[in-house]
Amino acid sequence: MWIKGIVILCTLAFSHALIPPTEEPDAFTLQPPYLYEGGARCSVDIGCLTLTNSSSVSGTDGIGQYVGIFNTHSTPLGTRMTTLAKVYDDLDVTVYETSFPDGLEGCSMGDRNGVCTGYPVFNLVNAASNTVFRYVTPGDSMTGWNLYSQGSFWSSYRQFRSGEMGGIAGFIIPDSYSVVMSALQHPMAVNNWLDVNGTSASLHYGVQGLADSIPAGYSISVIAVTGRRESSTSFVSTVLKWGQSVQMKNDVVKIPDYTTEYLGYWTDNGAYYYYNNDHFEDYEKLITSLNHFTITQQIPIRYIQLDSWWYYKGVDNGVKNWTARPDIFPHGIAPVHNATGWPILAHNRYFSSDNVYASQNGGNYPFFIDEENKKAVPLDKHFWDDLFDEARQWGLSVYEQDWLDREYEGVSALHTNITLGDDWLHNMASSAAQRNIAVQYCMSLPREALHGAAEEAVTQIRVSDDYHLATNQWRIGHTSLFAHALGLKPYKDVFWTTELNNNNPFTWCQVFQPTLQGITTNYVGHINVTESGVPCVYWDSIDFRAQYPTYSLPENFCRNPGMLHDRAFCFTNASLDYPEELWTWEYCDVPTCETDCYVREGRYYIGNQSVTENGHNCVDWNGYFGLTGARCRNPDGTEDRPWCFITEDYTAIDFCDNKCPEAEEYSPDLQSAVATLSAGPVGIGDKMENINRSLVFKSCRSDGKLLQPGKPLTAIDMYFLSDSRPNIWTSETTISSKYTFGLIFIAEVSQRYSLSASELNLEKSLSGTTLLWYNYPYIDQLTIYPSNTDIETPKTGGFRNFVILATSPIFEINGDTYAILGEVDKWAHVSSTRITDITIEEQAFLVRIDKYSDESVYMRFYKNGFIFEIACSLNNNLIDVIARTCS
Structure with missing residues (x-):
């Protein structure tokens, strides 16, 4: 029978298709479930797993009303495995639940990327067909950015991300339908495994492959969401519908996160002060000086991020003690927080096996310690309670849990104990939520992102690699889409607002x-x-x-x-x-650093420089620090740059000045635009004297309140359908629940396109007559597009020459035509943190703005082919567009 777009074959109660058969009658049909017991596979098709009961069910949960089939299977040992396929009314959503009433022993199948239980198991499109069949798989760290893969399935399936690195899978049959699927319940314990056999392929979801056992009563679930072309549903819309369904099931409200609302200063990888306190004696003096500088220069920094340079490391460079080192903060972090008034966003990484907290090391808390991999996981929520209570005393506002991928990959128990992963992350997040501490996930695997979606404290997530001035790190339109779908604010990472920062510790030599x-x-x-x-x-x-x-x-x-x-x-x-x-x-012909220049503090410099910055010849080390030869060195990092003895009695030294050429940020504007329009945190990281104040204010108000769109810039379908992955991203902002403004970001696109509203995912902002213009670089060339008219997008050169198009609805008032260009000197021309209401009356067109104190706000408007500007200052915040006044 047909039930709301799902085929259920009652003669084989375990078998039904995800969507109605079209060109491919076998696509996304289910195979029988299976499990491993005692290390051997047990399934229906080999007569080991027996269907003992089947019944129809119906009900309502967080996603909506559903009907489904509930099956019970048993093994020869009497172990029961139940499966439930729930189909939701009018949603094209199916949830597959698997439960183990009796538990399961000996379920490991020996492969950490495999599954020890199989349900659901989908047949995929056969290679012998003529169907165009594409896949989309976020993979590995940074919400899948690091190993993200997409392409034509049968020509590139070897790069399909499954197992530990994957979990979220999208499929597209162009002009027909798309599917997105992932774990729903207990995502840390769920793997997906791609099985390719000749011209056939299947995708298996189930409990992770190395699980030792499954507790009695334990269950997992998988969600699959379908979008159809006949209803003009794009792949992007399918991703958003999938994410909305996941959020509905999780039913959490995220706690407020100050750092996603205001401008911050960051010191992580790529920032000028990352493991670099410059000429300051310590970071206490550096940060208080930074605070003083930003105040005097009226740069509205509202919080600071402290990266991994401030706490104690143990074996394998893990966290030994998450407290401030006295050589970094001589008086602790609290005096810095109190002196600056800045809330703290603090970094943490995986715990080392010799950490001071573990009871095995004399501490007060139970940990699982993996001695082989030198990592550890806390087992008790009380650990997080005490850690966060202490951290709140020195100003912690947001906790950044970094290195999530390495923690998961490097702790053996997280692969064998199926409850440990979700418990570890839940203990952390629930403790933080109880203290109103927000959490950022960094280097998170897709499974960890899925878990974070269910935690009210996890508000933001990294969607890119570390900044370190890379030219590709800004490309986040695809991963921002998945993060946004899950209700997490995407974060691009720190950036420079200027091209050069003198004496920066990064270099392009080898x-x-x-x-x-x-x-x-x-x-x-x-x-x-x-x-x-x-x-x-x-x-x-x-x-x-x-x-x-x-x-x-x-x-x-x-x-x-x-x-x-x-x-x-x-x-x-x-x-x-x-x-x-x-x-x-x-x-490659790469310039080298070892012969003539050093990087950072030169600790590993082994070149031939033998003359100091003041022209003195080095003398032979003669065994000092275990060295010989007359060369500049920095043994054991004793100084901040290489040096040598310059007298035969070894009483005088001098420093060497052969530092390597410095790196350059090729497009600060691009970094700033992407960070701001991602609608997540915005953190700058220049040397304080080099901060580009005018660029900073393209992101925020004078008080540092971020001016951002209503949703992040995200990739459009063209990105996922093309092997060239054109960076055309779009965003919308709705004011007063009915007026929607659009943004179209274009970078590294070598040709022009004509794209419809649905292809741009701008159905709301292009639903009526629309005004379009270049908001960056701003050009007074305006084009009116009638509704349902394709938008002509320009081609761009390299990423330095990116373009942002902006749109406004046309307002017809008393025979005149108006539009709102907004703040053309901001990345987001219209933002709900600036324009709080739009009212149209018979003789009035009123725009209410929100601004800080005596901040001056300049808003541009269109009327009958002309542009005019209205300036608001002091406490006036209501613009009468027709009267052209701010009152």
């Missing part, structure tokens, strides 16, 4: 570092051709980012993943279609 394993190399620059001038193959095309997840492998830039060679190289002819031993590679 570093050679001596280690116990030999000389290792590191290069993070942008050279992408070999010594002979041959272009490099993109790392994604050969899936090296999956093979070497701890290495940064952007685009086709020269690198040395896994120390495969002596220095930076790239492949010149390589493909997943033939064996790796047949691939060809070459070294």
Whole structure:
């Protein structure tokens, strides 16, 4: 029978299709469920798992009303496995629940990326068909940014992200339908596993593959959401509908998060003060000076982020003691918080096996300690209660849990104990929520993002790699979409507001570092051709980012993943279609740091510089610090840069000035625009004297309140349907519940397009007659588009030449035509934090604005083909557009 778009075959109660068959009658039909018991697979098709009961059910839950089929299966040992497929009225949503009334022992199947139970198991489109079948899979850290993959399924399925790195899967049959699926309940315990056999493929969801046992009464669930072309539903709309259903099921209200509403200053990877206190004696003096500087320069910083440089590290560089080191904060963090008034957003990473909190190390709290991987996980909520109570005393407002991927991957119990992962994250978040401390997830796997969606304290999530001035880190339109769908504010990471920051600790030359394993190399620059001038193959095309997840492998830039060679190289002819031993590679002509310059404090400098900055010749170290030779060195990081003895009696030293060339931020405007229009936190990280004040104010009011759109800029369907992934992202803001304004961001797009409102995901803002213009760079060229008219988008050059188009509805008042251009000097021309109401009366067009104190606000309007500006200052905040007054 047909039930609301779902086929249920009553003769085989375990089998039904996700959507009605179209060109592919077998697509997304279910295979029988299975489980592993005693290490052996037990399933219906081999006669081991027996269907003992089947019944129809109906009911209502957080998602809505549903009908479904409830089945009970049993193994020869009497172990029961129940499955329930729930189909929701008019929603094209199906939830698949699996429960284990008796528990299950010996369920490990030996593969951490596999599943030890299988339900649901979907057949996918067969390779022999002529159907265009595409997939979309966020993968690995940063909400799936690090190993995100999409493409034509049968030509690139090897890059389909499943297992530990995946979990969220999207499928598109263009002009027909799209599907998005993921874990729903207990996502930390759920894997998905892709099985390809010849021309057939299936996607299996179930309990993670290394689970030792499943407790009695334990259950998991998986959600699948369908969008149909006949109802003009785009893939983006399907993602949003999936996320809305997940949010409805979770039924949580996020706690307020100050750092998502105001401008902040960040000190994380890429910021000027990341492990760099410049000329200041310590960070207490640095931050109080930064605070004083921003006040005198009227730069409205409202909070500060403290990264991993301030607390004690243990083995494997994990957290040993999450308290301030006295050489960093001599009097603790509280005096800094009290002196500046800045709330603190504080970083933390995985706990080391020798942390001071674990009872095994003499502490007060139970931990699971993985001695082999040198990591640990707290087991008790009381640990988080005490940690956060103490941190609140020194100003903690937001807790940043970083390195989530490494914690999950590196703690064995998180793969064998299926309750530990969700308990660990829930204890953390529930404790934070009770204290009104918001939580940011960083380096989170898709499973962790899914868990965060269910926690009221988890308000924001990183959707990009670390900043470190990379030229691709800003591309977040796709991951912002998934984060936004889950109700999490997407965060791009810190950025510079200026192109250069003198004496910054980042460089584009190749570093050679001596280690116990030999000389290792590191290069993070942008050279992408070999010594002979041959272009490099993109790392994604050969899936090296999956093979070497701890290495940064952007685009086709020269690198040395896994120390495969002596220095930076790239492949010149390589493909997943033939064996790796047949691939060809070459070294790259990359400037090196080891012969003539040093980076950061020069601790690993091993070059030949032998003359100091004052012209003195170095003398032989003669065994001091275990060194020989007359060369500049910084043994054990004793100074802030290389030095040497300059007298034979070793009583005088001098410093060396051969610092490597510095990195450059090629487009501060792009970084600022993307950070602001992502509708998440905005954090700058320049050297204080270099902060570009005018660029800062494109993001916020004079009090630092962020001016952002109603939803983040997110990629449109064209991104997911094209192998070239054009960066055309859109956003909308609705004022007074009925007037919607749009933004279209375009970067690195080499051709013009004509796109409909649905293709742009701007159905609301383009529903009527619309005014469109270039908001960045601002141009007084205005175009009126009638409703249901395609928008012509321009082509752009490199990312420096990005474009932002803005729209306004047309208002017809007393025979005149009006539109609101808003604040053209802001990234968001219209924001609900600035324009709080729009009222149209017979003889009036009123716009109410919100501003800080005596801030001056300049709003532009369109009337009958002309543009005029109204300035509001002092306490006036009501613009009469027709009278052109601010009263």
